[in-house]
Amino acid sequence: MKKATTVEGLIEQLIDVGSTAVRQGFVLASGGNLSARLPGSDEFVVTASGTWLDRLVPGDFATMNLKGEVVGGPSADNPRPSSEWKLHQRTYLVREDANAIVHIHPQHAVLVDALGHRIRLLTLDHAVYVRSVGRTDFHPNGSDELADAAAEQARHHNCVILSNHGCSALGEDIGMAFRRAMNLEEAATATYRALTLGDTTATFPMPADGAIQHA
Template identity: 60%
Template sequence: MTENRDRDRLIDELIAVGRDAVERGLVLASGGNLSARVAENSFVVTASGTWLDRLTRDDFVELTLDSDEAGAGSIGSKPSSEWKLHHRAYLARPDAQCVIHLHPRHAVVLASIGREIRLLTLDHAFYVGSIGLTPFYHNGSDELADTAAEQLRSHNCVVMQHHGCSVVGDSVEMTYRRALNLEDAAKATALALQLGDTGTTFPPEAFAEIHHA
């Protein structure tokens, strides 16, 4: 009974994230997907074709980490076409309890035109920490999932050029905080570039204190 309550609680948290992400313009239509680990070897992920601002508990599919095929080990509807992004992320990061994949405009544009997303505020430095980057691969492909997962081994956030981002964390709330701060860092970077600044970042010595305290 406790396991079921925890599963439902995690799904409810993801539903709230999906609604907020759409309201903030971080994803459009049926783009993006969300997941949470519900057991050591399984996770729930949004179903194929779902809109993140219209999610219900029935819009999640449970998959196991043992299988590399969506049909095997799945419970319920067909999972998102991007289920591999989540599957490989959990394998690469056993500490991850949530994976959020969105399409934040500023972060994607900067990454796609070869501009580094800079961390300019205390929140950027604390929540984002560092950002991985992958070249373009087609959505749903093994190449996309594998390269993103490899970046997540050493970063909590990865931006996929011409596509979106994947973010991991030890809770749904922390993961979403990171996703929000990733896009905020991208917006701040774009503003700094418009003002003519090309190099300012959060003070390196303060960054080191935050992450090595």
């Protein structure tokens, strides 16, 4: 996925990611929300309240600024941004390098965390793209507590588990944010399978200096 250079391009890519996320079982019905911005911008587009990620159209996005104000769109049929807009806004405030945030509800990531296990990185892709996993305690969706806790974790991690809820993955562009979300769920699935086999220790052999890169 190439980096989008226009707001229209961002929306087109978010529509594609939403459809893929539902098709792969990462989210159901009107769960989850997506956002993106152009590099250096203090405005971002975010899915509107009540939208289904596999049925998005360009009118299903609100434009907000980093003060939390709606400055454009969405259509009259969707007058409000997602109830989770603070989750996106607060993360952008602490991560100037982040230009996209994918918030979905991946089953294995939520389950493994709810059972009290850490998600282990087991493959090169997990280590390169996820690298580390943050987490928050449970807070009501749309709350300041959830948004602030997630943003604090995002200072140090590109993937954050929201306890008993879902995950938030961020990246320098939409493709990277979604790639991280997918690898997080794959790592969680691998962790779950390892646990069913009685293994609690297998993990990727991370170099001491953390210097790894994909081929």
